Amino acid sequence: MSLIIKSERLYCKYNSSEVLTNISFGVEGGEFIGLIGPNGSGKSTLVKIILGIITPSEGAISLFGKDLSVFSDWHKIGYVPQKIVSFNPYFPASVKEVVSLGTLSKKKFPKSISKADADAVHRTMEFMGILDIEHRLIGELSGGQLQKALIAKALVSEPELLILDEPTSSLDPETRENFYSILSELNQKKGITVVLVTHDIWSIGKYASKLLYIDKKILFYDRFENMKDFFASNMQWRDTCQG
Amino acid sequence: MELSDFLSYGFIQRALISGSFIALLCSTLGVFLVLKRLSLIGDGLAHVTFGSVALGLLLKVYPIYVSIPVVMASSLGIMRITERARIHGDVAIGIVSSIGIAAGVLLASIGGGFNIDLFSYLFGNILAISKAEMFISMILSLVVIFVIGLFYNEILSSVFDEESAKATGIKVKKINTILMLLTAVTVVLAMKMVGIMLVTSFLILPAVTAFQVARSFRSVMIAASSVAVLSVVIGILLSAGANLPSGAVIILTNFAFLILAFLLKKIRHGS
Ligand SMILES: Nc1ncnc2c1ncn2[C@@H]1O[C@H](COP(=O)(O)OP(=O)(O)O)[C@@H](O)[C@H]1O
Ligand SMILES: [Mg+2]
Numbered sequence: 001m002s003l004i005i006k007s008e009r010l011y012c013k014y015n016s017s018e019v020l021t022n023i024s025f026g027v028e029g030g031e032f033i034g035l036i037g038p039n040g041s042g043k044s045t046l047v048k049i050i051l052g053i054i055t056p057s058e059g060a061i062s063l064f065g066k067d068l069s070v071f072s073d074w075h076k077i078g079y080v081p082q083k084i085v086s087f088n089p090y091f092p093a094s095v096k097e098v099v100s101l102g103t104l105s106k107k108k109f110p111k112s113i114s115k116a117d118a119d120a121v122h123r124t125m126e127f128m129g130i131l132d133i134e135h136r137l138i139g140e141l142s143g144g145q146l147q148k149a150l151i152a153k154a155l156v157s158e159p160e161l162l163i164l165d166e167p168t169s170s171l172d173p174e175t176r177e178n179f180y181s182i183l184s185e186l187n188q189k190k191g192i193t194v195v196l197v198t199h200d201i202w203s204i205g206k207y208a209s210k211l212l213y214i215d216k217k218i219l220f221y222d223r224f225e226n227m228k229d230f231f232a233s234n235m236q237w238r239d240t241c242q243g
Numbered sequence: 244m245e246l247s248d249f250l251s252y253g254f255i256q257r258a259l260i261s262g263s264f265i266a267l268l269c270s271t272l273g274v275f276l277v278l279k280r281l282s283l284i285g286d287g288l289a290h291v292t293f294g295s296v297a298l299g300l301l302l303k304v305y306p307i308y309v310s311i312p313v314v315m316a317s318s319l320g321i322m323r324i325t326e327r328a329r330i331h332g333d334v335a336i337g338i339v340s341s342i343g344i345a346a347g348v349l350l351a352s353i354g355g356g357f358n359i360d361l362f363s364y365l366f367g368n369i370l371a372i373s374k375a376e377m378f379i380s381m382i383l384s385l386v387v388i389f390v391i392g393l394f395y396n397e398i399l400s401s402v403f404d405e406e407s408a409k410a411t412g413i414k415v416k417k418i419n420t421i422l423m424l425l426t427a428v429t430v431v432l433a434m435k436m437v438g439i440m441l442v443t444s445f446l447i448l449p450a451v452t453a454f455q456v457a458r459s460f461r462s463v464m465i466a467a468s469s470v471a472v473l474s475v476v477i478g479i480l481l482s483a484g485a486n487l488p489s490g491a492v493i494i495l496t497n498f499a500f501l502i503l504a505f506l507l508k509k510i511r512h513g514s
Contacts, residue, residue: 051410074412094459105411
């Protein structure tokens with residue numbers, strides 16, 4: 001099977017401190033990858049490099065078999081950021097308008113939103129259970145509702161790859177489990193490849209087909225079951241990751 | 244005097260027409276600029292305009308020919324500073340703006356004697372708009388609003404969240420550049436016609452008024468432009484009737500709308 005994400009010898013520095021060194025891995029279609037690691041280990045940075053938001057100091061990314069510099073099928077990818085960088089809680093857009101922005105990835109210039117897009121937006125909001133709040137302002141939502149809206153925005157273009165950066169951090173445990181089962185369903189039934197950045201490694205083990213554990217470099221990239229052996233030989237891992 | 248008497252004056256008609264177009268233009272841009280935390284960019288670029296007009300007068304070139312490229316470059320400079328140096332917009336505007344002023348003062352002192360021309364560029368008067376300027380204001384507004392319309396969704400997406408906009412294939416840098424250049428041209432031309440004070444307030448007040456009551460982004464755009472145009476019309480008629488300075492009355496009218504919108508929001512939220 002061809003690789004959906006291929007990362008080759010990535011290095012990344014902020015100012016002069018190395019954040020990622022020699023990151024090489026591949027993700028195949030249909031996988032569910034749990035991307036884990038302690039705070040500040042470079043998970044968000046890696047995700048942003050994959051998405052072309054940050055340029056690495058060295059190395060290359062290919063998406064769906066194309067080098068990032070020539071990749072243009074952005075509708076194949078849905079992204080839910082860890083936090084919106086300068087999220088303005090008073091941003092005056094409705095939930096529906098924000099979700100609609102997800103349809104732009106398919107468009108050529110001028111990017112306008114068609115009737116078919118509006119239908120897709122409606123279906124996606126229905127799927128995520130947020131139709132009742134479609135006319136609310138995005139800033140008025142609770143953490144969980146906002147998260148669902150941002151996931152709907154990522155899903156609306158019917159992506160083949162979904163990348164989520166700690167989407168469960170503002171959810172209560174129950175909503176969180178519920179959320180994992182939605183992801184699992186998308187992965188199993190619709191065959192969407194999922195990369196999920198999370199702290200919550202014990203829950204994610206149930207769902208993920210593989211865990212990618214990084215701390216500046218890749219420490220472990222394998223099936224969850226094989227984590228036990230790794231765990232036994234790397235006791236310090238528990239201290240860094242559990243807190 | 245009757246209302247119809249006022250309306251028969253050419254200068255009042257031109258003020259109403261140009262004022263409305265400029266208000267429409269600035270308020271549309273203003274919504275995006277305020278959300279990008281660049282609300283004082285009008286003021287900053289106005290100071291750069293001051294410096295560049297002084298340069299034009301010194302070089303004996305028609306000032307606008309100097310101002311437009313210089314102010315465009317400065318607007319891109321502000322963008323660069325915020326992107327590169329992780330400096331907030333207000334600081335970047337402050338840097339560019341103070342350099343603009345300093346250069347203006349220096350050039351004016353070297354050039355001597357052109358203070359009057361210089362001031363006429365800075366404190367344009369809405370009641371002294373010529374026919375040619377009226378057409379410029381109409382064309383400028385239509386062109387800028389057309390361009391914003393073409394890029395509307397991309398601008399909205401970038402303003403909402405630059406990182407996820409990039410991950411949907413939007414060229415955020417290009418979008419920011421377009422927004423900055425449109426703002427630069429608008430500030431230079433509108434300032435000559437209606438002055439620094441009105442340009443600055445048209446970029447901020449209608450947007451902030453609209454944010455109080457809006458239920459969607461579309462409604463923000465509509466509310467901001469309506470409030471801006473209404474403030475111009477009411478402000479000009481009031482000021483002409485009461486023989487008061489029109490720019491100030493326009494701004495205070497807009498401020499009254501802001502208070503009204505704020506109260507409306509309070510009532511709606513039941514507190
Ligand atoms: N824009 C930035 N400028 C400088 N340092 C940064 C920036 N973003 C992240 N870092 C640093 O890079 C390291 C990795 O950050 P990040 O990728 O966000 O880690 P994680 O998502 O695993 O918590 C951290 O030490 C963080 O402080
Ligand atoms: Mg992170």
